[in-house]
Amino acid sequence: MADLEDGSTETDAFPDVPLSGAELARVLDERLAEVPGWHSPDDPVRLGFAMTAPHALALDAFGRFAERNPNNVGVHTRFGDGVRGTRRLEREAVLALAGLLHADAADGYLTGGANEGTLAGLRAGRNALRAAGAGRVVVLASALTHHSVAKAAEILDLELRQCPAGPSWLLEAGAVDAALDALAEETGPGTRTGVVVVSTAGYYNTGLVDPVDAISAVLARRAAGGGNLSVFHHVDAAHGGMILPFTAPEVPFDFRNPYVHSVVLDPHKSGLMPYSCGVFLCRKGLLGHGAVPAPMSGFVDETISGSRSGAMAAALWSLVFGLAADGYREVFRDCLGVRDRLADAIRAADPDAVVLPSPGNTVVVAGFSHGEGRLPAELAERYRLVGNTLPWTAPDGSAGERLFHHFYAMPHLTPAHVDGFGAALAAALAGAARVPRREAPAAPANPAGELRDLRRSSVCLRHLVVHPPGRRDPDDHPHAYSFHTFQDRAGLGEELAARPWTGEDGGRTGLYVYAPDLAAPFANELFGVTDPERYSLEVLDRNQQKLSLVGAAHFAVFGPEPRTPDRPVVLANFHADGAFRSVEYKYGDRRYNDEVQVFADHVVVKIGKDARSVRRDGNDYSFSLDTSLELRVRLTDDAAVPRITRVARHADPALPRRRHLLRGQYRRFPNRFFDTVVDLTVGRQYAERWPAGLEAPLLARSALLDLVRVTASVAQGALRVELAAVGREGGAVFTVP
Known part of the structure; x- marks a missing residue:
């Protein structure tokens, strides 16, 4: 399939041999079964979209001429x-x-x-x-x-x-x-x-x-x-x-x-x-x-x-x-009746909702009274419901905004469909009302300046986990756990709590401890200790360790920004048993950097890595990694000659493109995008010089230098990656033993 485990997408090979008639029919039948029908009570009713079953007259005429x-x-x-x-x-x-x-x-x-x-x-x-x-x-x-x-x-x-x-x-x-x-x-x-x-x-x-x-x-x-x-x-x-x-x-x-x-x-x-x-x-x-x-x-x-x-x-x-005018009049007269029935079903499920049937049209607009107007995710997904924030004047005259969902009473919709939705809506809203709200910990008053950035973001740049109130079961992904990464928590509606770590005599040590909630140290996704100008140590809880892509503990050594090629952030990652996982050298800022990752059996060089998190619907978070060039070097326990095994050119780095996606386009995770991916294998004992040449110049968008020409070589047991700025002076060299 075209979707890869790393979260990116590549092409499929065009088939050489045709499928048999039976195999074609099997695959098509499988895909057809995945497309909802219009009339089966077991199929979801798409209430949030203006779509309906095509009329038999149209299907017959199309088939006659196709x-x-x-x-x-x-x-x-x-x-x-x-x-x-x-x-x-x-x-x-x-x-x-x-x-x-x-x-x-x-x-x-x-x-x-x-x-x-x-x-x-x-x-x-x-x-x-x-x-x-x-x-x-x-x-x-x-x-x-x-x-x-x-x-x-x-x-x-x-x-x-x-x-x-x-x-x-x-x-x-x-x-x-x-x-x-x-x-x-x-x-x-x-x-x-x-x-x-x-x-x-x-x-x-x-x-x-x-x-x-x-x-x-x-x-x-x-x-x-x-x-x-x-x-x-x-x-x-x-x-x-x-x-x-x-x-x-x-x-x-x-x-x-x-x-x-x-x-x-x-x-x-x-x-x-x-x-x-x-x-x-x-x-x-x-x-x-x-x-x-x-x-x-x-x-x-x-x-x-x-x-x-x-x-x-x-x-x-x-x-x-x-159909002519008489036929369409009858169709839409029935639709308006269903529209009114749908409005009544919404009012019955949520008597305090604002329900507005559109005059002369088949649309109902509803602003629900629960959870800031949001609907439970499973209900919204089943009925394909979408909410939009609209200007609103409350009954008391105050002006502001309110979340409204729209519903379409289309010709295929029946009273039975509406009644089924009304029951599902009532049950979902009742269930949502029973979920206890977890109160956010109070932020300390007037935090010291060195704590402000710490309270906003995890110093280690690692992903944090948020979860719906009262639910912390990573095995129930995606319903009970959600993810975000590489972005300050304040921007997503959360903050870390932090306070100075005092010595036995009560004096300041220069260290700070931080967690989502220091009042409940064993109910946190993570716990960290930091000297804001030197290093930090961050440990994930067991629940998050199950979900972590980067180990269970992270030790970061850093200095004041801006980062330069000779002063990276160094980040060491460890598994739950203390075993080494990887060390990373990051050149750039908190989100956008050039990076070298060293593992026990491979090395990854990432030029122009841009990491973002995004808040999706409700309490749902995701993250995205957009990298211009990713050079993946697999190490073997011999003196094997370096060999390029794969070059995948996804985009042209010489042409600026939009990094990442728009909010509504994100999948849960991972979301990965590249300009170029190069896979290389080399033996650990290889001692000669070998230029990792390619048929065309290897270009990338560097976080430090913008558009660069990249040259990779292996000599004396070390990988050397050189960046040369295109069209101006400047360069950088990364050497990995």
């Missing part, structure tokens, strides 16, 4: 286009949806989803505004807008300006007007700024609809008044666009507003389509701004995706004309 694999490349909504086959079906479906959204005339096409449709809308807006003379184009949206808007702005290299989310959770017309005033003031004489305003009809985490008509009126007024701004209005109706026309047709979120220029829909959310199916719609004349000739194919391409599935167009057509 074997012929028609390509619907291009746009088929203009006069004389889309006259045959699946292109005709796409034209008819797209124009019918445009009519549903009150467009007199429109162009559009099927996309892979609303992410692509939003990119198409912002691209059309950017190009139209540039054609209108705008030298600068800005995207203006709510802070609660779907992330696809930020992604599209990044792809198109557009500035994104977000209006803070207010108590209404909406992009208010007044906020848009004020933001446009500010942009007008920033625009210099004789220049013009283009603004792509993004409204939302059905926010993903609330289901609410922006006042699109009021925003459109602001844009119309400003356009009629002249000025130095040009505006384009895009509406993200990915969720609400296939619901509101049938449940709340009076809501004017669409083309009935003259200053709505483009709209995106997502039929694979609420339109009962299989993935991936979105629809992009815009007013006439806008797609031409992005037209690109395709002479090798003999047409002009105005789309983002290029080739597109004709079978998907047939599936969408089958629903637009096979």
